[in-house]
Amino acid sequence: MAAGRHIAWFEEIGLGDREQVGGKGGSLGELRRAGIVVPPGFVLRTAAFARCLESLERDAPVRAAVAALNGEDLEAITACSKALRSRFDAAQLPQDVLEELAAAQERLGRAHPQQPVAVRSSATCEDAADASFAGLQDTYLWVRGAAQMLERVRSCWASLYSVPSISYRLKHGIPEERVAMAVVVQIMVDAGTAGVMFTRSPTTGDRSVVTIEGAWGLGSAVVGGEVTPDRWVLSKITGEISVREISDKLIQHVPAAHGGVEAVAVSEERRRVACLSDPQLQELGTLARQVERHYGRAQDIEWAIDRHSGAILLLQSRPETVWSARDAAPIAKREEDPLMHVMSIFGNRPCR
Amino acid sequence: MRAKSCAPVRLTLPPRGQEAGAGRATIHTHTQSGAFPAPSSLQVVAGTERAQAAYPYYMQFTAADDQRFWFYNSMHFPEPMSAFDMVTAEAAYCALGSSTTRVHCLPTTLGIDYRIINGRVYIGGNAVTDPAEIARRTGEFQQRAFYYYGNWERLYAQWREKMLVLIREAQALPKLELPEFEPLANVHAGRGIASNHRLLETYQKALEGYFRMWHHHFEFLLLGYGAYMTFFAFCKKAFPEISDQTVARMVAGIDAEIFRPDEELRRLARLAVQLGVDAEFQEGRTAQAILAALGTRGDPGRTWLEELATSRDPWFNINVGDGFYHYHRSWNDDLSMPFSGLPGYIAQVKAGESLERPIEKLQAQRRQLIQDYRELLGSEQEREAYDQMIALAHRVFPYVEGHKFYCEHWYTNLFFNKIREFGSLLAAHGFFADTEDVFQLTHYEVEAAIIDLMTSWSNGSPPRGPEHWPQIVSERRAAIVEWAKHSTPPALGPVPDVIDDPAIVMLWGITRESLDAWLHAGSDADSRELRGFAASSGVVEGPACVVKSVEEIARVRQGDILVCQITNPTWAPIFQKIAGAVSDIGGSMSHAAIVAREFGLPAVVGTGTATSRIKDGQRIRVDGGRGVVTILE
Numbered sequence: 005m006a007a008g009r010h011i012a013w014f015e016e017i018g019l020g021d022r023e024q025v026g027g028k029g030g031s032l033g034e035l036r037r038a039g040i041v042v043p044p045g046f047v048l049r050t051a052a053f054a055r056c057l058e059s060l061e062r063d064a065p066v067r068a069a070v071a072a073l074n075g076e077d078l079e080a081i082t083a084c085s086k087a088l089r090s091r092f093d094a095a096q097l098p099q100d101v102l103e104e105l106a107a108a109q110e111r112l113g114r115a116h117p118q119q120p121v122a123v124r125s126s127a128t129c130e131d132a133a134d135a136s137f138a139g140l141q142d143t144y145l146w147v148r149g150a151a152q153m154l155e156r157v158r159s160c161w162a163s164l165y166s167v168p169s170i171s172y173r174l175k176h177g178i179p180e181e182r183v184a185m186a187v188v189v190q191i192m193v194d195a196g197t198a199g200v201m202f203t204r205s206p207t208t209g210d211r212s213v214v215t216i217e218g219a220w221g222l223g224s225a226v227v228g229g230e231v232t233p234d235r236w237v238l239s240k241i242t243g244e245i246s247v248r249e250i251s252d253k254l255i256q257h258v259p260a261a262h263g264g265v266e267a268v269a270v271s272e273e274r275r276r277v278a279c280l281s282d283p284q285l286q287e288l289g290t291l292a293r294q295v296e297r298h299y300g301r302a303q304d305i306e307w308a309i310d311r312h313s314g315a316i317l318l319l320q321s322r323p324e325t326v327w328s329a330r331d332a333a334p335i336a337k338r339e340e341d342p343l344m345h346v347m348s349i350f351g352n353r354p355c356r
Numbered sequence: 357m358r359a360k361s362c363a364p365v366r367l368t369l370p371p372r373g374q375e376a377g378a379g380r381a382t383i384h385t386h387t388q389s390g391a392f393p394a395p396s397s398l399q400v401v402a403g404t405e406r407a408q409a410a411y412p413y414y415m416q417f418t419a420a421d422d423q424r425f426w427f428y429n430s431m432h433f434p435e436p437m438s439a440f441d442m443v444t445a446e447a448a449y450c451a452l453g454s455s456t457t458r459v460h461c462l463p464t465t466l467g468i469d470y471r472i473i474n475g476r477v478y479i480g481g482n483a484v485t486d487p488a489e490i491a492r493r494t495g496e497f498q499q500r501a502f503y504y505y506g507n508w509e510r511l512y513a514q515w516r517e518k519m520l521v522l523i524r525e526a527q528a529l530p531k532l533e534l535p536e537f538e539p540l541a542n543v544h545a546g547r548g549i550a551s552n553h554r555l556l557e558t559y560q561k562a563l564e565g566y567f568r569m570w571h572h573h574f575e576f577l578l579l580g581y582g583a584y585m586t587f588f589a590f591c592k593k594a595f596p597e598i599s600d601q602t603v604a605r606m607v608a609g610i611d612a613e614i615f616r617p618d619e620e621l622r623r624l625a626r627l628a629v630q631l632g633v634d635a636e637f638q639e640g641r642t643a644q645a646i647l648a649a650l651g652t653r654g655d656p657g658r659t660w661l662e663e664l665a666t667s668r669d670p671w672f673n674i675n676v677g678d679g680f681y682h683y684h685r686s687w688n689d690d691l692s693m694p695f696s697g698l699p700g701y702i703a704q705v706k707a708g709e710s711l712e713r714p715i716e717k718l719q720a721q722r723r724q725l726i727q728d729y730r731e732l733l734g735s736e737q738e739r740e741a742y743d744q745m746i747a748l749a750h751r752v753f754p755y756v757e758g759h760k761f762y763c764e765h766w767y768t769n770l771f772f773n774k775i776r777e778f779g780s781l782l783a784a785h786g787f788f789a790d791t792e793d794v795f796q797l798t799h800y801e802v803e804a805a806i807i808d809l810m811t812s813w814s815n816g817s818p819p820r821g822p823e824h825w826p827q828i829v830s831e832r833r834a835a836i837v838e839w840a841k842h843s844t845p846p847a848l849g850p851v852p853d854v855i856d857d858p859a860i861v862m863l864w865g866i867t868r869e870s871l872d873a874w875l876h877a878g879s880d881a882d883s884r885e886l887r888g889f890a891a892s893s894g895v896v897e898g899p900a901c902v903v904k905s906v907e908e909i910a911r912v913r914q915g916d917i918l919v920c921q922i923t924n925p926t927w928a929p930i931f932q933k934i935a936g937a938v939s940d941i942g943g944s945m946s947h948a949a950i951v952a953r954e955f956g957l958p959a960v961v962g963t964g965t966a967t968s969r970i971k972d973g974q975r976i977r978v979d980g981g982r983g984v985v986t987i988l989e
Contacts, residue, residue, distance in 0.1 A: 208596040211732045241728040242602055244893045244981050331734055335593045338740035343502050345745050349585045350462055350501070351494060 010052040010101050011108045014045060014190075024049045026126025026186035031321055038298035040291060040318050043122075044115065045190025046108045050128060052101045053161055053185045059098070060091055067180035070165070075174035078167075085167045092162035097154075105157070109150055109189070116191045120146045120259065123156035124188040125163055140169045141185070145224065146192055146259040153189065160187045193319070194259065196311035197279045198223030199233055202324065203240075203292045204302035209327035211302065213237050213246070214292045218279050221256030222265055223308050223319065230267060231255055234279050238289050245285060250278050284309065287316055295321050302328060392847040394422040398473055401842055407835030408473065410439045410798060410828075415446075415472045426471065426478040426848040430964070431941050432680050434921045436475025436839035439832060440775065440795040440802065443566065444680045444768075445470055445477050451570035455578060457482075460504070461496035462578065475839040478848060501579050508751055512576065515755070519572055519762045526565050526770040529558050532781045534813050552810040555781075559806050562774045563799055566767075573763040580756040587745040594733055594742075599890055599981070601953065606726050607749045608950055610718045612757035615954070617674045617687065618928035620667035621694055622711040625701030627663055631656035634706070639699045643691035670766055676909075678922060679764030682776075682795045686769040696910060697929020704932070713954075778802060785809055786822035788829060796832040797825070846964075886970075886985040888938070888963035891949035893981035896936040896958045897988065902972040917978055919970050922948070931955045936978040938966045938985050952980070960985050 017025050017033035025033065029047035036042055060066050066088060073081055097105075112121070125141030142163035144156040163169065164185050173183065199218030204211050217226060217233040225231045231254065237247035253270050260266040280288070288307060295318070296303050302324035309316050339345055395417040400408045408416075433445065453467020466482035484490055504511060538550055584607055591603045628634040633656050636649045650657035668688050676693055677684025687694045704711060726746060733739050779794030782805055788794065794802060805821050812819035901916035903909060909930060912918060917936040920927075928951050931937070937952050937959040952959035958980030966985060970976060975988040 205597055210595050210597040211734070212595040212729060213597045237597060239597075239599070239602070240732070241725065242599075242893075244599060244602070246597060246599060246981060248982075334735050334737040334741070336590055336741035336745075337737045338744060341502075342744035342748060343498075343505050345590075345741070345748070346501075346505070346579075346582050346586045347494075348589060349582045350464070350497060 010049050010104045012047045012049055013108075014042065014047070017047065022128055024051065024128075024186065026050065026128045026184075026188075028124055028126035028320065029186050029188050030126075032188065032190070034298070035295065035318055035321055038295060040295060041315065043191045043193050043317050043319065045112065045121070045188060047126060048101075048105060048157060048187040048189065050184035050186045052097070052105075053187075055098050055101065056092075056095050056161065060095060063091075066091075066165075070170055070173070071180050073170065073174060075171065078171075081170050081174075082167055085165050085170055088165040089162040092165065093155075093158055095158060095161075097158075102154075105154070106150065109153060112189070112191065120148045120192045120263070121153060121189050122192050123147050123153060123160060124190070125160040126186040126188045127164060128184050128186065140166065140172055142166075144263075145222070145265050146263050148263050152263060157187045157189075161185055192259070193308040193317050194311045195222050195308035196220070197284075198306075198308035199226045199279075201288055201292050201305050201307060202302075203296040203305070204324050204327050205237065206326070209330065212240055214240055214289045216280070216285060216288055216292075218307075219253045219256060220270055220274060220279050221258055221268075223257075223306055224265055225255060225257040225267065227306065230257070236280070236285055238285060240289065240293050243286055243289065245282070248278070250276060252276055253279070280309075284316070291316065291318060299323065392425075392849055392851065393845050395426065395471070395473075395478070395848045396422050398845070398848065401474055401835070401838050404474070404835035404838055406828075407439075407832045410801075410832065411442060411472050412798065412800070415442065415470065417471045417473060417478075421471065422849060424469075424480050424849050425851065426480045428844055428846050428848075429470075429477045429479045430846070432678065433477040434941055435681065436836045437472065437477060437680075438475075438682065438795045438836060439798045441681055442472060442477075443563075443799050445472075447567045447570040448573070449479075450567065451574045452578075453482075454571065455574040459575075460501045460579065461493045462501075463490045463493040463497050474842065474844060475836055476844045480849075501582075504576065504579055505583070505748065505752070508576075508755075512755055515572065515575060516762075519569075519767070522565060522569055522572065523762070523767055523770065526562070526767060526774065529562060529774055530554060532558065532777050534781070534809070550814070552813045555778075555806050555810055556803075558774075559778060559803060562771060566771045569763055569767045569771075573759060576752070576755045577759065580752040583745075583748045583752045584756065587749040590742065590745055591729070594738065595729065598729075599893070601890060601892060601949065602725070604949070605953065606722065606729070606746065607753050608722075609754055609757050610713075610715055610722065612754065613761040614757055614950065615713065615928075616761070617671045617694070618697075618951075619713065620671045621697055621929055622701055624660070624664060624667060625698055626705050626711060627660055628698070628702055629705045631660055633657055633660055634702045637695075637698045637702050643695040646695060647691075673766040673769050674761065675765050675769055676927070679760075679768040682772045682792075686765070689769070689773070693909060693927075694929060697932065700929070700932045775802070778806065782806075782809060782821065785812075785819055787819065787825050789826060793825070793829045796829045884987040886938075886960075886963045886966055886987075888960040888966070888983050888985065889949070890981055890983035891961040892937075892952035892957055892959040894936075894956070894958035895977065895979045895981070897975060897977045898935045900938075900970045900972060900974045900976045901934075902967055902970055904967055917976055919966050919976075921967050927951070928955075931957060936980065937961075938963060938970070938976070938978060940964055940966050 012021070012025055012029070012033075014029075014033045014036050017030060018037050019030045019034045021033065022030040025047040032042050032045070033047075057066060069084055069088070073084060075081075113119070122143065122145050124143040127141050140163075142160055144159065147153050147156050164183065172178075173180070197218050197220060199216065200223070201214055201216040203214055205213050205215050207215075214237070216236045216238070219226050219231045219233040226233045232251040234251055234253070235247065235249040236245055238245045252275050254275065255267045256270050257265045258268055291307070292303070292305060295305060299321070303321045304324050305321045306319040307316060308319055336345065336348075396419060398417070429445075432448075437445070449468050449470050456462045457466040464484050466484060468479050469482060470477055470479045472478070484493060532555060534551060534555070542551070587607065588600075588603050591598050591606075625634075628637060633650060633653050636646050636653070636657075647661070650661055672687035672691075672694065675684045675686040676690075701711060730739055730742055733742060775794060776791055779788065779791040782788055782794060783791050787805055787809070797805065805825065808819050808821045811817075896917065898915055898917045900919045901912045902919045903912065904921065909927070912930050912933055914933050915935050916933070917938065918927075918930065918934045919938045920940070922939055922941045927948070931951055932955065934957065936957055937948060939948055939959075939961045940963055941961070949959060949961055958978045960978055960980055960983050963985060970985075970987060977986040977988055979985070
């Protein structure tokens with residue numbers, strides 16, 4: 005079954021397709037290319053958003069309304085946001101888009117019957133690498149059924165017109181014509197353990213270690229900062245685990261009965277138990293290295309372990325920005341006379 | 357090596373009255389708050405004043421020493437020193453200072469001062485702080501040290517030759533004899549010098565050779581460590597979370613001399629199986645009994661004994677300590693240590709293990725490790741600097757690893773055994789009850805006793821020594837027993853702003869972390885956790901076998917966790933039996949750490965207090981990756 009104009013399966017895309025599939029969609033496709041297992045799914049391309057936007061523009065201006073706003077005028081932004089969001093929420097999708105979306109969902113559902121999906125915004129703009137912009141749009145977890153999915157797709161589009169999103173674009177002078185949004189629909193991982201990992205130490209900038217943070221349940225509790233995760237540091241090269249901090253994990257996120265997630269208390273006996281075994285840590289470390297090698301730069305990665313199969317899946321990978329921006333002068337350079345290096349030890353008390 | 361980097365090391369003020377070895381009686385009576393106790397506040401243990409006075413005047417603390425910072429050199433001198441053994445500090449610091457102050461002219465440091473109280477050796481650095489003087493010494497250093505680095509291989513080859521000459525000279529020293537009459541042959545040859553003079557000549561040559569050996573010991577050492585530290589400091593900056601042991605593994609040699617004694621043992625184990633004489637090696641059977649049994653096994657037994665002889669010379673000249681105590685005997689002097697390892701190795705051979713160290717595989721692993729870290733560096737410029745630094749570290753490190761066998765082991769054994777011969781001669785003439793008593797005299801006093809004996813032989817009167825020495829010897833023996841019961845502060849005197857003396861940082865690894873560990877040990881003696889240096893990664897739990905001296909080594913059982921003051925390559929044979937190792941003393945580049953990594957055993961070294969805080973038989977957990985030991989019961 006060939007995908008239509010508006011749908012792209014993860015296996016068909018990569019980072020180079022960000023213009024059509026957004027940053028998140030491109031990154032998931034790229035991870036698959038790197039041989040990494042990600043939860044299966046597809047992307048509703050930006051073209052679908054564009055067509056919806058065009059039809060809304062025919063009724064009343066959308067982009068021009070945003071462009072006309074004053075970034076300082078929060079009241080006006082709020083009013084505009086409210087109006088635009090309700091227009092997107094009520095928007096009629098073109099028939100061919102609806103058909104392609106239904107076909108894609110059916111195909112996904114056949115392969116993974118009864119499985120809820122995550123519907124995630126995958127925005128694109130000129131500076132798509134800018135993680136702070138990507139973080140402003142919404143993600144919906146544990147979405148069940150075709151109707152709910154469709155509703156969430158519109159919500160994702162609408163989140164492009166949230167107050168923070170609009171403010172951000174106004175503040176950074178991002179032109180409205182370059183803003184578009186794809187939507188990722190992928191099978192939800194029923195995670196027993198989930199978290200994040202950094203291929204460069206967030207605390208020291210060390211490139212030779214992977215820092216892994218994890219907690220029980222869905223990763224949203226870790227990403228949202230609702231639980232203090234367990235933390236490990238392992239060497240990329242020797243696999244040695246130099247830090248093991250097991251925290252008191254009071255709550256965990258679990259799927260809610262009617263979609264979405266909810267926080268529940270972790271049982272007394274599991275609270276202070278490490279949420280990952282050493283073999284799992286080593287496997288995560290290997291994956292982190294694989295992703296980093298593929299991209300050729302340090303990455304921040306979201307991961308989850310399927311509660312039923314025990315499989316490790318990656319949900320997202322973003323370039324690390326903090327330490328990479330700090331790299332300035334090299335620690336040491338080649339010396340004409342290599343012996344001059346020893347003067348750093350014997351010489352003029354250089355560190356004083 | 358365990359220093360973190362070239363960053364200045366800041367000492368924190370210890371809370372009042374803290375010291376290493378908590379739980380034992382304390383010596384000093386008061387501590388000024390805001391500083392370590394002043395040397396003058398340390399008291400000589402009551403009843404040992406005369407034993408303390410035996411040490412030469414230049415080793416005694418004086419009032420002026422209160423103005424300086426000192427620390428207890430527990431790394432080299434973990435136990436109270438007998439009067440004679442002080443020569444190991446004396447000769448070593450004399451040679452170390454010559455190298456740093458006058459031969460290679462390290463820009464920022466002169467030599468090490470040392471003092472002794474209650475048998476404990478305290479040392480203090482002698483920093484150069486005047487920028488003009490540092491600049492002047494930098495010029496000198498680069499003409500001298502850089503020449504050594506530039507000509508390392510040639511000079512090191514020459515060094516080995518010099519050491520072998522020195523060893524041959526020590527081996528050639530004559531047997532000690534005082535015949536009733538001068539041999540006729542000497543008289544007819546017109547020798548003109550009587551036999552008693554030979555004693556003085558031999559003693560002085562032995563002592564002179566020992567002092568000379570230490571100059572050779574330090575000829576390259578600081579430069580070798582410095583090149584290693586350069587690479588180490590770079591790695592710590594580039595990879596702040598890299599473990600010390602990983603850097604050590606990148607530099608450490610694969611086929612260094614320190615592995616040889618143990619390799620010889622493995623060879624002998626294979627040979628025993630091949631020759632079919634392996635049944636003679638039973639756990640618990642003495643070395644003497646095994647040797648006697650092999651003597652009755654015809655050609656195979658004889659062949660094995662011949663091969664043993666080739667291993668013994670020189671590889672069994674390794675001593676069971678670090679060469680600083682006369683009672684750390686060599687494998688050659690006491691075969692029980694190497695023989696205790698043979699049954700285990702033989703069992704492994706019979707189980708089909710080759711026991712060969714996979715040299716090529718280990719070398720390939722080391723290359724890969726270096727390559728993997730290189731790839732992770734941030735820029736091509738850093739990679740070029742890394743290449744230069746690791747290349748220099750690899751060139752110089754064979755000396756750092758190899759010198760100990762020649763100096764602290766082989767030569768030192770010859771020296772102590774020669775002194776033992778004097779002890780035996782003096783004992784035979786009634787000076788001592790026991791040969792070993794000679795080590796309770798200073799080297800000056802030994803010479804006096806020898807001259808006493810020479811005089812007695814020449815004038816026909818009885819020597820005076822038998823009335824003089826026995827009382828002194830027993831007094832000093834008692835003092836050492838007493839001193840060992842008392843703990844001693846880890847440091848003395850005013851707290852310096854920084855410790856950045858490269859000699860101290862390199863040789864003792866005195867860092868903020870190590871001091872914190874000592875202080876923590878003092879303040880929290882009830883804690884079930886001990887911290888040390890992460891020497892070899894892995895986690896293991898098991899019963900502790902606390903071995904306070906080498907004589908107790910036979911108690912170590914399969915699966916025990918060895919807890920000891922210090923280990924060295926001599927102990928390698930028992931590493932096959934144990935599940936992990938913990939030591940009071942040592943850094944991540946110490947031989948114990950290297951051997952533990954080689955055997956893949958979790959190890960924590962340099963805990964400071966493991967042998968006093970862990971009880972024999974207690975269950976403990978060793979986390980060698982983090983450097984933490986936990987007492988579980």
